[in-house]
Amino acid sequence: MATINVGLLGLGTVGSGVAKILIEEAELIGQKLGYNLRLAKVCVRNASSARNYSPPSDLITTNPDEIVGNPNIPIVVELLGGLEPARSLVLKALASGQHVVTANKALLAIHGREIFQKATEVSREIKFEAAVAGAIPVIRVLKEGLTANRIQSVFGILNGTTNHILTRMTQNGLTFQDALSEAQKSGYAEADPTNDVEGFDAAHKLALLTALAYGTLPQIADFHVEGVTNLEPDDIAAAQEFGYVIKLLASSSFSPTDNRLEIRLHPAMLPKNSLMAGVNGVMNAVMIRGHACGDIFLSGAGAGMMPTASAVMGDIIEASRDLLPGAAPQVPSLGWKTLQSWSIKPQAEARLSYFLRLTVVDKPGVLSAISGVLGRHNISIAQVIQKGFDPNRNGVTLIILTHEAIEKDLLAALAETDKLDALTGPTRLIRVENQI
Amino acid sequence: MATINVGLLGLGTVGSGVAKILIEEAELIGQKLGYNLRLAKVCVRNASSARNYSPPSDLITTNPDEIVGNPNIPIVVELLGGLEPARSLVLKALASGQHVVTANKALLAIHGREIFQKATEVSREIKFEAAVAGAIPVIRVLKEGLTANRIQSVFGILNGTTNHILTRMTQNGLTFQDALSEAQKSGYAEADPTNDVEGFDAAHKLALLTALAYGTLPQIADFHVEGVTNLEPDDIAAAQEFGYVIKLLASSSFSPTDNRLEIRLHPAMLPKNSLMAGVNGVMNAVMIRGHACGDIFLSGAGAGMMPTASAVMGDIIEASRDLLPGAAPQVPSLGWKTLQSWSIKPQAEARLSYFLRLTVVDKPGVLSAISGVLGRHNISIAQVIQKGFDPNRNGVTLIILTHEAIEKDLLAALAETDKLDALTGPTRLIRVENQI
Numbered sequence: 001m002a003t004i005n006v007g008l009l010g011l012g013t014v015g016s017g018v019a020k021i022l023i024e025e026a027e028l029i030g031q032k033l034g035y036n037l038r039l040a041k042v043c044v045r046n047a048s049s050a051r052n053y054s055p056p057s058d059l060i061t062t063n064p065d066e067i068v069g070n071p072n073i074p075i076v077v078e079l080l081g082g083l084e085p086a087r088s089l090v091l092k093a094l095a096s097g098q099h100v101v102t103a104n105k106a107l108l109a110i111h112g113r114e115i116f117q118k119a120t121e122v123s124r125e126i127k128f129e130a131a132v133a134g135a136i137p138v139i140r141v142l143k144e145g146l147t148a149n150r151i152q153s154v155f156g157i158l159n160g161t162t163n164h165i166l167t168r169m170t171q172n173g174l175t176f177q178d179a180l181s182e183a184q185k186s187g188y189a190e191a192d193p194t195n196d197v198e199g200f201d202a203a204h205k206l207a208l209l210t211a212l213a214y215g216t217l218p219q220i221a222d223f224h225v226e227g228v229t230n231l232e233p234d235d236i237a238a239a240q241e242f243g244y245v246i247k248l249l250a251s252s253s254f255s256p257t258d259n260r261l262e263i264r265l266h267p268a269m270l271p272k273n274s275l276m277a278g279v280n281g282v283m284n285a286v287m288i289r290g291h292a293c294g295d296i297f298l299s300g301a302g303a304g305m306m307p308t309a310s311a312v313m314g315d316i317i318e319a320s321r322d323l324l325p326g327a328a329p330q331v332p333s334l335g336w337k338t339l340q341s342w343s344i345k346p347q348a349e350a351r352l353s354y355f356l357r358l359t360v361v362d363k364p365g366v367l368s369a370i371s372g373v374l375g376r377h378n379i380s381i382a383q384v385i386q387k388g389f390d391p392n393r394n395g396v397t398l399i400i401l402t403h404e405a406i407e408k409d410l411l412a413a414l415a416e417t418d419k420l421d422a423l424t425g426p427t428r429l430i431r432v433e434n435q436i
Numbered sequence: 437m438a439t440i441n442v443g444l445l446g447l448g449t450v451g452s453g454v455a456k457i458l459i460e461e462a463e464l465i466g467q468k469l470g471y472n473l474r475l476a477k478v479c480v481r482n483a484s485s486a487r488n489y490s491p492p493s494d495l496i497t498t499n500p501d502e503i504v505g506n507p508n509i510p511i512v513v514e515l516l517g518g519l520e521p522a523r524s525l526v527l528k529a530l531a532s533g534q535h536v537v538t539a540n541k542a543l544l545a546i547h548g549r550e551i552f553q554k555a556t557e558v559s560r561e562i563k564f565e566a567a568v569a570g571a572i573p574v575i576r577v578l579k580e581g582l583t584a585n586r587i588q589s590v591f592g593i594l595n596g597t598t599n600h601i602l603t604r605m606t607q608n609g610l611t612f613q614d615a616l617s618e619a620q621k622s623g624y625a626e627a628d629p630t631n632d633v634e635g636f637d638a639a640h641k642l643a644l645l646t647a648l649a650y651g652t653l654p655q656i657a658d659f660h661v662e663g664v665t666n667l668e669p670d671d672i673a674a675a676q677e678f679g680y681v682i683k684l685l686a687s688s689s690f691s692p693t694d695n696r697l698e699i700r701l702h703p704a705m706l707p708k709n710s711l712m713a714g715v716n717g718v719m720n721a722v723m724i725r726g727h728a729c730g731d732i733f734l735s736g737a738g739a740g741m742m743p744t745a746s747a748v749m750g751d752i753i754e755a756s757r758d759l760l761p762g763a764a765p766q767v768p769s770l771g772w773k774t775l776q777s778w779s780i781k782p783q784a785e786a787r788l789s790y791f792l793r794l795t796v797v798d799k800p801g802v803l804s805a806i807s808g809v810l811g812r813h814n815i816s817i818a819q820v821i822q823k824g825f826d827p828n829r830n831g832v833t834l835i836i837l838t839h840e841a842i843e844k845d846l847l848a849a850l851a852e853t854d855k856l857d858a859l860t861g862p863t864r865l866i867r868v869e870n871q872i
Contacts, residue, residue: 017728021584021728025584025586028584028586029583029584031651032583032651033583129581135728135729135730135732136732137576137577137580137581137582137732140573140576140577140580140581141573141576141577141581144573144576144750144753144754145565145573145576145577145747145750146573146746146750147465147468147469147749147750147753148457148461148464148465148745148746148749148750148752148753149746150461150464153871155869155871215467215468218780222780223780223783224783224786230864231866232864234793234833235791235793235864235866238791238793238821238835239791239866241821241835242791242819242837244791244868246866249869251869255781258781259779260779260780260781261779261780261781262780262781262786263780263781264783264786264867266867267866267867268866268867268868268869269791269866269867269868269869270869271870273714275711275714275715275735278709278711278714279711289871290746291742292453292457292571292742292743292745292746292749293571293736293737293742293743293746293747294571294736294737294740294742294743295736295737296571296572296573296734296735296736297733297734297735297736298732298733298734299711299732299733300729300730300731300732300733301729301730301731304730306727306728306729306730307728307729307730309584309728310582310584310585310726310728310729311581311729313583313584313728314580314581314582314583314584316584317580317583317584318580343695343696343697344654344658344659344696344697344698344699345691345694345696345697345698345699347659347660347700350660350698350700355671355674355675355678355680355705357670357671357674383678385674385677397670399674399677401678428666428668428671430667430671430675430682430703430704430705431700431702431703431704431705432680432704432705433591433685433687433704433705433706434707435589435591435725
C-alpha cells in the first residue's frame with residue numbers, strides 16, 4: 001500500500017490526540033483508505049514537556065522547517081494555536097505546495113483572507129473542520145453536503161465553556177461567577193476566561209460558518225458580539241417562566257429582500273422544547289436552515305483531545321485522497337477500500353432492559369408467580385406498576401421494567417409465564433435503550 | 437466555465453425536486469463550484485404525467501438509453517425506485533463509465549453487493565446520501581468526517597412515517613390504527629404501509645449505515661426487524677410513566693470483545709430527556725458514537741421532495757468534482773469558487789422579541805409610564821410579570837416580553853425609560869430567538 005506522510009506542528013491537547021490516532025488506528029485507517037497515513041514528524045516547542053500522549057521520540061523535533069517545506073511531507077497539521085508563528089508557518093507550507101489542516105479559528109477568522117487567498121493561488125487546500133464545533137463535521141456538511149441549498153440561516157452553540165456555565169446556572173441556580181469558578185476548577189474554563197465568556201471564541205467560529213454559508217468572511221468587529229458575563233440567575237429563572245432557556249447563540253442569516261447578512265452572537269432565549277435548548281454542558285450544536293434541506297441539526301462534543309482530533313483526522317484523510325496518483329473515485333462507495341466480514345450477534349444474545357405489559361387475573365399470588373419465573377431465568381425487576389381492573393382486557397394490567405438481561409433468558413421466562421393460568425391476554429414486550 | 441451534464445432517471449417527487457434545483461439554482465451552484473451542472477436529459481415512464489415540477493419538454497425522453505451509456509452524460513441519477521429496471525440500469529451505467537447517484541435504499545440493501553462490486557471494478561462511484569435519512573448528510577459524515585473513528589454504535593430514527601405515527605400516539609393518545617389512517621390521509625403513509633410500519637424501509641437503511649460504519653453490508657434477514665403495528669396506547673402511556681418515549685429505533689453496534697455486530701430494528705423506549713426522544717413527526721435522526729468523536733447527533737427531514745433532492749444534489753456535486761480535468765483541490769477551502777461580498781445588516785436594524793428586566797419603585801403608575809414609553813417607540817408588549825418587592829434590589833422586578841420590534845426602537849425606548857425616576861436599577865435586555 002502507498003504511504004502518505006503527515007507532519008504535526010504542536011503536541012498540545014489536540015496534537016496529542018491526532019498523534020495517538022495516527023499511530024494507534026493506522027490499521028483501521030489503512031483498511032478504509034486503501035493506503036497508509038504515517039506520522040512522519042512532530043514539531044514541539046520543548047522536547048521534554050509532559051504530554052497526554054507521547055509519540056516515539058525519534059519523531060520529535062523543535063525545528064518547524066523539518067516539516068514546513070519538507071517535500072516528503074505533503075500534509076502539514078497546524079495545532080500551535082495563536083496567531084504567530086502559526087500564520088507564517090501556514091503561509092509557508094501552502095507556498096511550498098503542502099496541504100494544510102488547522103484547528104485554529106482565531107488565525108482563520110483574523111488572517112483568513114490572506115490564508116485562503118494564498119491557498120487558492122497555489123491550488124492547495126486549507127482545511128479547518130476542527131476549528132468550529134469540535135467533533136461535529138459541520139464544515140463538511142455546509143461545504144459539501146448542502147452545497148445546492150440557498151442557506152437561509154445558521155444557528156449555533158459554538159462555545160462549550162459558556163454553555164457549561166449557562167447549563168449550571170439554569171439547572172442548579174448558580175450565579176455566573178460561581179459557575180465560572182467551578183468551570184475553571186474542573187478544567188472547562190481557562191484562568192483568563194475572557195475569550196470564551198465575552199463571546200470572541202464563538203464569534204470567530206461564527207465568522208467561519210458565515211463564510212461557508214454565504215461566501216463572505218466577515219470581521220468580528222462588523223457584527224454584534226455580546227458575552228454571558230452580565231447574565232443573572234433572575235434572568236435564567238424568568239426565562240424559564242416564559243418557557244425559554246438562555247443560550248449563547250451564534251446566528252447568521254441571509255435576507256433575500258435586501259441581500260444583506262444578519263450576523264449576531266449574544267445570549268438568546270430559545271423555546272425550551274427545541275433541540276437546541278436541550279444542548280447542555282460542554283456540548284456544541286449547529287442548525288442549518290436551507291431552502292431545500294429544511295432544518296438540519298447537528299450536535300456533539302465541541303472540544304477535547306479526542307473529539308477535536310477526530311475532526312482533524314477527517315481533514316487529513318480528505319487532503320490525503322487528493323495526493324494519490326490519478327486516484328478516482330477518491331472515496332470508496334462504502335467508505336472502506338477493504339470490506340470487512342463481521343458476524344452478527346443473534347438477537348437472542350442481546351443484553352437490554354425490557355418493558356413487559358401483562359394482563360392477569362386479579363388474585364393474590366399472581367405477581368409472586370410471575371416474578372418467581374423471571375427470577376429463575378435471571379431476570380431482575382427494576383420497577384413494577386400494577387393498575388386496577390380493566391374491563392376491556394378483563395384483567396389487571398401489570399407493567400414490569402426489568403434490569404438488563406439476556407434476551408433469550410427473557411424469552412424463556414415469557415414462554416413460561418405465558419402458560420400460567422393467571423394470564424388472561426398476550427404479554428407485550430418492548431426493549432429499552434438506555435444508551436441514548 | 438466548464439459544464440458537466442447530468443441525466444435523471446425518474447421524475448417523481450424526488451426527481452422533480454432535483455430537476456427544479458438543477459435548473460433554478462444553476463447560478464448559485466456555478467458560484468460555489470466554479471463550473472456548471474446542466475440537466476441534460478430526464479427519462480420518464482409516461483411523458484404526459486402530472487409533475488410537481490416540469491422541466492422543459494425537450495429534456496424529456498421515455499428511452500433510458502438516451503441517458504444510460506450516453507458518453508456526453510457522465511453522471512446518472514437513478515430515482516425510479518423499486519428493484520427493476522433500476523438494478524439493470526445502474527449496472528449498465530457503471531459499466532459504461534458513468535458515476536451513479538441513487539436514493540434507492542431497497543436496491544442497495546438487496547443488490548448492494550453486486551452494485552458496489554461493479555462500481556469498484558470499473559472505478560466509478562455509486563453515491564446514495566439520499567437513501568438514508570433524507571436531507572441529513574449522514575452518509576458523508578460517516579464515510580468521510582468520522583473515518584478515523586472506531587465506530588462503537590450507530591442509532592437512528594430512520595422512517596418518517598412510523599415516527600409520525602408514534603408521535604401522534606404519544607402526544608395525542610391515538611391508537612396505531614387511527615394514527616395510521618390519519619397519516620395515510622395526510623400523505624405521510626402509503627395506501628399499503630407494510631414497508632414502513634413493519635420496519636423494512638428502516639431496516640434497509642440500517643443495513644447501509646452498518647456497511648458504512650463497519651464495512652459489512654448485512655442482509656436484513658440476518659438481524660431482528662420488528663415494526664410498530666402491535667404498539668398500543670397503554671404501552672405509550674406506561675413508557676411515559678417510566679420517563680421514556682417509544683421510538684422505532686435502528687441500532688448497530690460493534691462489540692470488540694467478540695468482534696461481532698449487534699444489529700436491531702424494533703420499537704425501543706428512549707430516556708425522555710435525550711435528544712433522540714425529542715425527534716418528532718416525520719423528522720429523522722442518527723446518532724453516531726465513535727471512540728474519538730464521542731456522540732455525534734444529527735437530525736432533519738427524512739423525506740420529501742426538496743429535502744431528499746438536497747441530498748441527491750450533494751452527491752451529484754461530489755461526483756462532478758472528480759470529472760474536472762486535473763482538478764485539485766477538489767473543493768475550494770471555503771466551498772465557494774467565487775467569493776461573495778454581502779454587506780452586514782447593522783444590529784440596530786435587527787427585528788426580534790426582547791426580554792426586559794427592570795427594577796422599579798413600588799408605586800402606582802410606573803407600569804403605565806414604562807409601557808407608554810415602549811408604545812411610543814412601537815414596542816408592543818406580549819407578556820408582563822411583576823414580582824413583589826425585592827430588598828436586595830430595593831425595588832420591584834418588572835419583567836416584560838415584547839413582540840417583535842426593531843432593535844433601534846427598543847434601544848431608544850430604553851434610553852428614555854432609563855431616565856425615569858421610577859427605575860432604581862439598570863435594565864437587563866436579552867434577545868429572544870423564536871426561529872429555533
